[in-house]
Amino acid sequence: GGVGVGAWVDRTNLTFRSEISDIDGAGLIGSMSYAQLRAYSGPHTTVNVWGISNVFDGAAGQFRVNASDTTSADNGGTILVDASGRRWYRNFVGRIFVQWFGAKGDWDGSTGTDDSQAFQSAINYAYSLGGGEVYAPPVKFGYYLNSQIWVKSGVTLSGATHQQRPNFYITAFSGYYGGNTLVIGWGSGSNGTPNSSTASAVRLSTNGVIKGFKFIYPTQITTALSSSMTAFPPSISAYDYDCNDINVEDCWFVNAYRPIYFQFAHGPIHIKRCGGFPGKTAITLHGGIAGDVIEDPLFGAFWFLGNMPGAGYTNMSGIQAWCQFNSIGIDIGHNDAFVIINPIISNMYAPFRFGNCKGEGSSVSLPQLPYGCIIGGFSEGGTYPFLVGNGLSNGISSNGVRVSDMGITCEPRFNAARGVCVEINQPTNDMSDSSGNRCRLVFDNCEFWGAGSWNANTGSLDGVVESTGGDVEFNVCTFKRFELFFARILSGTPNIKFSSCQFDDYSSLTPRLYHFAAQPGAAGTIIHQGCTFRVSPLVYYGSGATTFITNYSIPVLASAATLPVPLYGDSIFVTGTTNITNIDSTYAYNGRRITLQFQSTPTVVSGGNLKLTSNFVATGDDMLMLEYRSGYWWEISRSVLP
DSSP: OBOSTTOBOOTTOHHHHHHHTSSOSTTOTTOOBHHHHHHOOSSOSEEEEOBSSSTTSSOOEEEEEOTTOSSOOOOSSSEEEOTTOOEEEEOOOSOEEGGGGTOOOOOOSSOOOBOHHHHHHHHHHHHHTTOEEEEOOOBSSOEEESSOEEEOTTEEEEOOSSOOOOOTTOSSGGGGOSBSEEEEOSOTTOOOOTTSTTSOSEEEOTTOEEESOEEEOHHHHHSOOOSSOOOOOOSEEEEGGGOSSEEEESOEESSOSSOEEEEEESSOEEEESOEEOOSSEEEEEEEESSOEEEESOEEEOGGGGGGSTTSOOSOHHHHHHHHHHHOEEEEEOSOSOEEEESOEEESOSEEEEESOOOOTTOOOOOOBOOOEEEESOEEEOBSOSEEEOOSSSBSOOTTOEEEESOEEEOBOOTTOOEEEEEEEOSOSBOTTOTTOOBOEEEEESOEEEOGGGTTSSTTSEEEEEEESSOEEEEESOEEEOOSSEEEEEOSSOOEEEEESOEEEOOOSSSSOOOSEEEOTTOOOEEEEESOEEEOSSOOEEOOTTOEEEESOOOOEEEOOSEEOOOSSOSEEEEESOOOBOEEOOTTOOTTOEEEEEESSOOEEOSBTTEEOSSOEEOOTTOEEEEEEETTEEEEEEEEOOO
C-alpha cells in the first residue's frame, strides 16, 4: 500500500507493519477505542477507531482533529475530546447512527440497556447541524427506552425503510420483537403531560419525522388484564407550535395505549402506513389550522393480540368488553381540513369519531368542527363505525365530511347491545357559525352491512343511521342485512337523504318494527329518491312534525324576486318570467349546490346574494349551477342552448 505521495512500500516491510499496528495515524485500523482516543496525546491528527468498547458495537469510524474548535463538549459519538483538549470529529457523510452514541439494542425480552440517552444525543447532534437523519439499525429484539426521546426540528429518526408490521403467523408473542423495535419501559398508569418530558415516548417538533419502527410496551402485555387497560402516554405526539409539518411513516404499534396524538397543529400533518392494536385511540388530531393527510392506516382492536401465546391476558372477556366500549380508530377534532385515504379499521367501538376528541391529560375544551374527506378502505365492525359529536358544539362543520368508495359494517360484539353505522349526536347547526349553517355528512358509492352479515349478537339493535340533528346524505350506496332499521331520527330537525341507493332486507325480527322512523318530538325529514328496495313492505313509523318523502321528484318553482329553494333537491325546474335578484338561504349550507333548469325566460341578476360572472338571461332549457358559500350563491357554471 502507499505511504505518502508517490511512495510505495511492500506489505512485508517490517517497519510499515509496525506502524500500522501502533495507535496513531489513519492507517491504524483496529487499534483504538473511544477510551483510548480520549487518552491519546500523540502527534497524529487522523485515527480510526474500532468501536466504543468492542468491534461489534457499531461505533467504528474515522476521526480527525478540528484545530479550530476548542470549546465543544464531548458528545459521546461524533465529537470526542482527548487528553490534550483537542476535539476529534467523526468523518462521515449522510445519516447519523445511534450506535455511535452508545445505543446497544440489547433488550432480550425481559431486560436491556436504557438507550434513551444515546438516541437523544444522536438527535441533538443532528439538530445542531440544522437537521439530518438519525438511523437505528435493526437489532435482534429491540432498543429499550426508559425515558422520552425528543425528535427536534428538522430531524428524521428512521428505522427500517419498510413498514414494521409483524408476521401474523408467528407462534409466540415474542415474535413481535426484533428489527427496529422501540421497547417502552416508562409511563405506566399515566396519560402524560403535554409539552413535557412525559408527553409521549417520542415527541416531535416542527419538520420532525419518525419512520420505520415498532412500539412495544412490555408492562402492558404482562399485566393481568381485568376489565380495563393500563394507561400510558402516547407513543408519538406533538403539541401547539411544535406541531407543524410533521411526518409519521411506516410505524407499527403492537400494544400501545394511544399510538399517535397531535394537538393544536399549526401546519400540516402526514401519517402514512401506520397500524397496530391500540388499547384506546389509534390516531388523535385534536385542534389544528391546516390540512392533515392520513394514508393507509391499518388498526385492529387490542383484543386481537389475545390470540397470541404469551400475550398475558387473564381475562379475555374483560378486555374484549373494554375495547367494545372504549377503543377509537381515528379521532378528529377541530381541523381546517383533512384527507384519509384507504383506511382499514377493525372491531373498535368507533373506527371514526368526529368532534369529540378531548384527550386524556388535556383540560382543553373547544368547539370541534372538522371537515374533509375519506376515500376508499374498510371499516369493519364496531358499535358506531362513524360517530359524530357529543351533543354539544362538537361534530362536523357545515363544510361537511364526504366519504366515498368505502365498505362499512357495524358489528355489535361481546357485551354491546347495539350497533349503528352512522351515529350523529350533534345539533343541527354548526354552533361556531352565527349564520346557523347546517352540519352535513355525505356518503358516496359506499356499501354498508349490518350485524346479520356476521352473525354477531343477532337480534340486537342495529341500523344504518340515526341522528339527533346533523344532516346525512347517501348517494349510490348499498345496504345489506340490517336487523332493525335503515334510518331513525331521535330528536331535532335533521335531514336524512338517500339517492339512487339499494336496500336488501334481512331480519331475525318478525315482524320488523320499521325501516324508517322518527321518535316523538322529532321534526326532521327522511327522503329517498330513485332507490331500489328488496323489501316488502316498507314500514314507516313517525310522530310529531317528521316528514317522510318517498319517490321524490324534481320540484317545480315559479320564478320570483327571491326564489324559494326547498329543503331537498339538487335540481329545480323554474317557470315564469319574473326576474330573480336573490335566492332564499333558509335551507342553504356551505357547499350545497343547486342546478336551476329554466322552462321560460327570466333574468337572474348578479347582485344581492347572487355572485354571477354576469347577468344570466335565460331561455327554455338553459341551466345555471350555483353553490352556497358564506352567505352567497356563487356561479359554478352555466349552460345556454344556441
